[in-house]
Amino acid sequence: MCEKVLKINNLGKKYFIGERVSYTALRDVLVSKLKAPFKKAASREKNFIWALRDVTFDVNDGDILGIIGRNGAGKSTLLKILSRITRPTTGSAEIRGRVGSLLEVGTGFHPELTGRENIYLNGAILGMHRTEINRKFDEIVAFSEIEKFIDTPVKFYSSGMYVRLAFSVAAHLEPEILLVDEVLAVGDAGFQKKCLGRMSEVSREGRTILFVSHNMHAVRKLCSRAIFLENGGIEAAGEPGTVINNYLSRVKDAQLSQVWEDMAAAPGNDAIRMHKVQIQLTEDEAEQLTVWTSFKIEFYFWNLEPGLKLNLSMRLYNFENILLFNSTSVFESHWHGKPFKKGLYKSTCYVPGKLLNDGMYYIDLLFIKDTTTRVCHFDNLLTFEIGEEEASRPGKWYGKYVGVVRPFLQWETEYIADPAHETKNV
Amino acid sequence: MDKDFYKILPPRKGVSFDFKEMWDYRELLYFFIWKDIKVRYKQTAVGALWAVIQPFFTMIVFSLFFGILAKIPSDGLPYPLFYYSALLPWTFFANALIHTTNTMVENQRLITKVYFPRIFLPLSSVLSGLLDFFVASSILLLMMVFYGIVPHWQILYFPLFVLLTIVTALGVGLWFSALNALYRDFRYTVTFIVQFWMFASPVAYPSSMVPAKWQWLYGLNPMAGIIDGFRWAVLGKGNPPGITFLVSFTIILILLGGGLIFFRKMETEIADRV
Ligand SMILES: Nc1ncnc2c1ncn2[C@@H]1O[C@H](COP(=O)(O)OP(=O)(O)OP(=O)(O)O)[C@@H](O)[C@H]1O
Ligand SMILES: [Mg+2]
Numbered sequence: 001m002c003e004k005v006l007k008i009n010n011l012g013k014k015y016f017i018g019e020r021v022s023y024t025a026l027r028d029v030l031v032s033k034l035k036a037p038f039k040k041a042a043s044r045e046k047n048f049i050w051a052l053r054d055v056t057f058d059v060n061d062g063d064i065l066g067i068i069g070r071n072g073a074g075k076s077t078l079l080k081i082l083s084r085i086t087r088p089t090t091g092s093a094e095i096r097g098r099v100g101s102l103l104e105v106g107t108g109f110h111p112e113l114t115g116r117e118n119i120y121l122n123g124a125i126l127g128m129h130r131t132e133i134n135r136k137f138d139e140i141v142a143f144s145e146i147e148k149f150i151d152t153p154v155k156f157y158s159s160g161m162y163v164r165l166a167f168s169v170a171a172h173l174e175p176e177i178l179l180v181d182e183v184l185a186v187g188d189a190g191f192q193k194k195c196l197g198r199m200s201e202v203s204r205e206g207r208t209i210l211f212v213s214h215n216m217h218a219v220r221k222l223c224s225r226a227i228f229l230e231n232g233g234i235e236a237a238g239e240p241g242t243v244i245n246n247y248l249s250r251v252k253d254a255q256l257s258q259v260w261e262d263m264a265a266a267p268g269n270d271a272i273r274m275h276k277v278q279i280q281l282t283e284d285e286a287e288q289l290t291v292w293t294s295f296k297i298e299f300y301f302w303n304l305e306p307g308l309k310l311n312l313s314m315r316l317y318n319f320e321n322i323l324l325f326n327s328t329s330v331f332e333s334h335w336h337g338k339p340f341k342k343g344l345y346k347s348t349c350y351v352p353g354k355l356l357n358d359g360m361y362y363i364d365l366l367f368i369k370d371t372t373t374r375v376c377h378f379d380n381l382l383t384f385e386i387g388e389e390e391a392s393r394p395g396k397w398y399g400k401y402v403g404v405v406r407p408f409l410q411w412e413t414e415y416i417a418d419p420a421h422e423t424k425n426v
Numbered sequence: 427m428d429k430d431f432y433k434i435l436p437p438r439k440g441v442s443f444d445f446k447e448m449w450d451y452r453e454l455l456y457f458f459i460w461k462d463i464k465v466r467y468k469q470t471a472v473g474a475l476w477a478v479i480q481p482f483f484t485m486i487v488f489s490l491f492f493g494i495l496a497k498i499p500s501d502g503l504p505y506p507l508f509y510y511s512a513l514l515p516w517t518f519f520a521n522a523l524i525h526t527t528n529t530m531v532e533n534q535r536l537i538t539k540v541y542f543p544r545i546f547l548p549l550s551s552v553l554s555g556l557l558d559f560f561v562a563s564s565i566l567l568l569m570m571v572f573y574g575i576v577p578h579w580q581i582l583y584f585p586l587f588v589l590l591t592i593v594t595a596l597g598v599g600l601w602f603s604a605l606n607a608l609y610r611d612f613r614y615t616v617t618f619i620v621q622f623w624m625f626a627s628p629v630a631y632p633s634s635m636v637p638a639k640w641q642w643l644y645g646l647n648p649m650a651g652i653i654d655g656f657r658w659a660v661l662g663k664g665n666p667p668g669i670t671f672l673v674s675f676t677i678i679l680i681l682l683g684g685g686l687i688f689f690r691k692m693e694t695e696i697a698d699r700v
Contacts, residue, residue: 026609084541094431
């Protein structure tokens with residue numbers, strides 16, 4: 001049982017940055033060549049980052065390895081190398097058995113093709129043979145619960161149906177090693193449940209799973225081991241509880257603000273790059289973030305695509321991974337509905353005091369265009385803790401307040417009458 | 427469970443091709459081609475008819491203007507037949523280039539999410555055009571019956587020239603698809619290249635119009651040798667493969683070899699870039 005299925009040795013990945021910000025135009029290359037024919041093309045050699053460096057670890061058959069770390073720590077890069085999408089710059093990885101992943105759910109689906117046709121196409125893309133797809137076809141359809149629409153082009157599917165079918169194909173791949181990257185970030189609660197369910201099934205069958213997640217609860221529950229990546233290197237590895245505590249204490253240090261100075265290396269994509277997220281208290285007297293203090297969350301971001309009509313959508317989760325609420329900037333009065341120019345922006349979200357319970361929270365942030373289309377999303381952008389407020393606990397009871405929120409609601413008690421009249425007047 | 431370890435290593439200096447892997451993935455190539463054809467035929471109402479319309483109407487226009495009005499010689503062949511026999515491989519080639527150029531960018535989501543032999547993208551783009559080609563060929567057959575032209579023994583060379591057209595389209599397509607992934611404005615130049623290329627090929631005129639001492643130079647355009655050979659194989663007229671063809675053939679091999687190497691070198695970078 002303790003055979004190794006994955007041996008990773010000094011794995012490193014260097015990305016040249018600037019490349020992702022905008023692609024090169026042939027026109028520009030030619031123009032610059034004409035202007036200075038003997039100058040070598042602008043050297044990008046200096047602008048690189050090590051997304052992964054000197055990563056060494058082994059995975060045994062049947063392990064469920066949790067991979068945690070902050071945004072940009074290199075988690076996705078690691079999985080991309082293992083699934084052979086990109087190649088490492090240094091080191092090696094040795095893999096035994098078929099690698100599958102839940103990260104490409106629905107890639108390769110073609111809207112014009114029917115559900116049936118897409119099952120075959122997607123199956124083949126994921127590496128299944130036709131005979132294998134034939135064999136599993138009925139099972140896939142049953143699992144996706146879309147029997148009736150199997151011969152309808154998927155462009156007519158609702159997004160829920162689409163995801164169900166796509167997931168169903170991916171879930172039937174039966175790889176020896178399953179890579180899972182933030183599946184919990186996509187889809188609704190039902191879908192997340194299905195993913196987690198499928199993962200525990202796979203693990204019960206004794207297969208190996210590498211699970212990247214910001215959801216500490218899930219990592220703690222599902223994983224047999226964990227590694228904590230920081231700046232591309234392994235910061236801690238071992239028993240999930242210990243590694244998670246290590247991670248959380250590190251995150252706590254950095255809480256209340258995260259800054260990315262270099263735009264090219266900041267998380268984001270061609271349209272949006274994060275610059276800074278920070279929490280600030282809005283009352284002057286307040287010193288600490290507690291259940292009573294109001295605060296604001298400031299998002300600094302670069303918009304790189306002129307003309308986007310953006311709005312922000314923030315989701316607040318607690319550490320049991322319960323979504324408390326989703327708040328959007330659509331009632332914001334300065335920029336909402338207007339096309340954003342290129343440049344750096346700051347959006348601020350004000351959160352009242354006397355609303356949240358004490359505990360750890362994290363936020364996801366989405367950038368939406370035209371109030372409908374997702375442009376970019378950031379999972380676990382910031383983790384913070386709301387502390388207890390002594391004044392909020394008069395009396396002698398010091399236990400944990402139960403409940404997801406802790407709103408400060410108004411109460412009123414009146415004296416109505418003495419016991420003799422009790423039943424008559426009410 | 428006695429599988430071997432697969433080793434993932436940094437890209438090395440040289441270029442190598444994993445033919446065994448391509449063979450293992452062969453069903454995917456089939457599915458890519460199948461998808462291309464299916465989608466294309468679903469999107470156009472006229473479906474298979476479209477494959478014929480394009481070369482057929484070009485043939486009519488050429489016959490009218492280049493033939494009847496400009497009186498360009500046609501090696502003694504009826505104009506429609508003369509033009510159509512060249513437009514057949516040419517249309518396949520031109521469409522293959524236009525499709526292939528975009529394929530890496532169109533499939534970038536796939537490239538950044540799943541591994542498969544990347545070369546299948548340009549390869550399937552080229553091969554999926556074959557169905558259109560064969561549909562359009564049936565019209566040539568009808569025209570030959572109409573004009574009472576009986577194929578000679580040269581018709582046996584027909585498959586060879588089809589194969590060469592495919593190889594040329596792939597050779598150039600590999601270059602174009604990789605270039606377009608690196609420089610995304612490249613595709614705007616492709617329409618222009620294709621137009622220019624057509625007039626540098628014996629589509630609208632016979633290659634016999636090119637002076638004999640320049641024939642070898644003319645052969646540097648691989649489509650010159652191919653289209654000439656095509657007419658010769660199907661209609662039995664025109665130049666049998668000679669110096670032009672030999673030069674073209676060499677160029678085709680160079681294009682394909684270079685294309686394979688260039689594509690292979692670039693495919694690693696493309697996944698990081700798109
Ligand atoms: N194709 C690329 N080109 C340049 N830089 C890249 C590329 N892909 C990733 N990076 C950079 O590499 C670093 C690691 O990225 P990676 O996506 O692996 O982080 P992550 O741990 O998955 O983060 P998250 O939690 O946000 O998903 C980041 O700084 C990122 O900007
Ligand atoms: Mg990631």
